[in-house]
Amino acid sequence: MADKVKVGIIGSGFEADIHAAAFRIMPEEAEVVAVASPSPGHAQELAKRYDIPRVFQDYREMLKERDIEMVTITAPNYLHAEMTEDIASAGKHAVCEKPLCMTLEEADQMIEICRKKGVLLLYAEELFFTPKYVKAKEMADQGAFGKVYLVKQSEKHFGPHSDWFWDMAKAGGGALMDLGCHGIAFCYWFLDRPSIKSVQCHMGTYVHADKTRGEDNSICILEFDNGAVGLVEDSWARRGGMDDRIEVFGDGGMTYASLLMGNALPTYSEYGYGYAVEKAPTTKGWTYPVFEELWNYGFPQEMRHFARCVRGREEPIATGEDGRVVMEAIYAGYASAGRGEKISLPFRPQGVKRPIDLWLAV
Ligand SMILES: NC(=O)c1ccc[n+]([C@@H]2O[C@H](COP(=O)([O-])OP(=O)(O)OC[C@H]3O[C@@H](n4cnc5c(N)ncnc54)[C@H](O)[C@@H]3O)[C@@H](O)[C@H]2O)c1
Structure with a gap:
């Protein structure tokens, strides 16, 4: 063309x-x-x-x-x-x-x-384009689940591949910033962009404290102004490779989807194989290589x-506006974990250099 x-x-x-x-x-x-x-x-x-x-x-x-x-x-x-x-x-x-x-x-x-x-x-x-997740949204939009009251998204693996992700001056945060941005965006998009009323978050550095000040595990609850709740779970501490999944619950039904199960071949190998499964430290033992990986992610x-x-x-x-909504929720997530309380939005503290400071500085 x-x-x-x-x-x-x-x-x-x-x-x-x-x-x-x-x-x-x-x-x-x-x-x-x-x-x-x-x-x-x-x-x-x-x-x-x-x-x-x-x-x-x-x-x-x-x-x-x-x-x-x-x-x-x-x-x-x-x-x-x-x-x-x-x-x-x-x-x-x-x-x-x-x-x-x-x-x-x-x-x-x-x-x-x-x-x-x-x-x-x-x-x-890309989660707005992920075929399985798009299918779930299409069904929700058709009323398959009735009134959706809970949307969950989770991404977990053993941590990123490049050094800069672990350096908070360059990354701005750990698992919530790196992976939670997907989950927050997903819940917001799935529910047709209702305002986020509040964010409550717990986080910690459980496995990688030797190499980062960033959190390697986070759990985040979002309250939306249409009454629905989002639950976003993320980890850099999960061994055994990648996991990415959603769950949707409504008063009339529910659906689950995993990007790794059903798009992957449960595989056992004594010797390993050439293709590096995303974020898996080895291809020996049990692994779940995804076929048509980029397509399945969208x-x-x-x-x-x-x-x-x-x-x-x-x-x-x-759009950039979606990214901004996510950024405000990330701010609130770090502040919530730091203060140990639920944060109401709008939330715009001044002088923030990196979102994670709202957790680390407390
Ligand atoms: N959508 C997703 O699922 C997804 C997955 C992985 C990464 N990302 C995002 O993509 C971005 C890059 O992550 P990555 O995993 O590719 O990291 P990476 O470390 O693999 O690659 C970073 C690249 O940036 C280049 N770079 C550094 N400074 C630069 C500069 N001044 N000018 C031009 N290039 C420069 C480096 O040379 C390197 O090629 C991050 O923001 C990350 O969050 C998104």
Whole structure:
């Protein structure tokens, strides 16, 4: 197609690979034409794997390329706001990975600059596109469960792959910030975006205190103003690989879904095998390799939607505003865990540098 959206990717690590692969799985609407990353050799390797013609060390150079219309940010959390500002100032649409940024001030600035420059700020929350979870929402919207009163989402594994996630100055928080952002967004989206009335959270560092000040386990209860409750459980302390699941309860029914069970082959191996199961430390013993993994998570569908939004063919369903709602709930979650009390929203403490400070500083 002649009018494919030309895409640049910032970063060349784990998520950059997913974005590049996602565009390749659904190539009709967009093509990746450039990648930018300061990591020596990494960007070149990614470019080679996915036939990406242009490689830059400095993403600002990539932003000078006139044909690039949409840029995806897959850099560490503390860089999201600055990168979004640069992308918008270059007149390009921004796709920002989760969590949106480090602070509510940054979130507001990101939304404002994209509005001013007339570009889209798209929030890369793939759970809005995950086929099993979308199916659950479709059934809920058709009334299958009656009035939904409880939505649960949980993501657990043994902790992230890169050092910066464990450094609170760069990540902004631990399991709640990294994984809870998915669950908060999911509950909010599933229930059709009712306001969040309050957040109550418990967290601790149980397994990884030697390498981080971040929490490696968190439990978060969200009260919505339509009367429903969200329960978001996240962990960097779960051994044995990845778990990602939802449960939905209404007065007339319920449904469960696991992204790993039913999309995976229960596998036992004495010797291991080449393919690294996400976040599993080994492929020996029992593992659950997922087939069509990116599709089952919704990444290609997400990137296709974003490209269609750039062309005006679809209205964005995952935006900077969604990321901002999530950020406020994350603030409230850390403050709740710190104070040992339920926090009512709106909640906007001043002078916050990193959400986790609202827990650590108490
Ligand atoms: N949606 C999801 O499920 C999901 C999964 C994993 C990561 N993420 C998010 O994606 C982002 C990146 O995470 P990751 O797992 O890919 O991390 P990573 O450590 O694997 O990769 C980070 C990349 O950012 C690059 N980078 C660092 N500083 C940069 C700079 N100044 N300019 C350009 N590039 C720079 C690094 O070189 C590296 O290539 C994070 O915000 C993370 O939360 C989202």
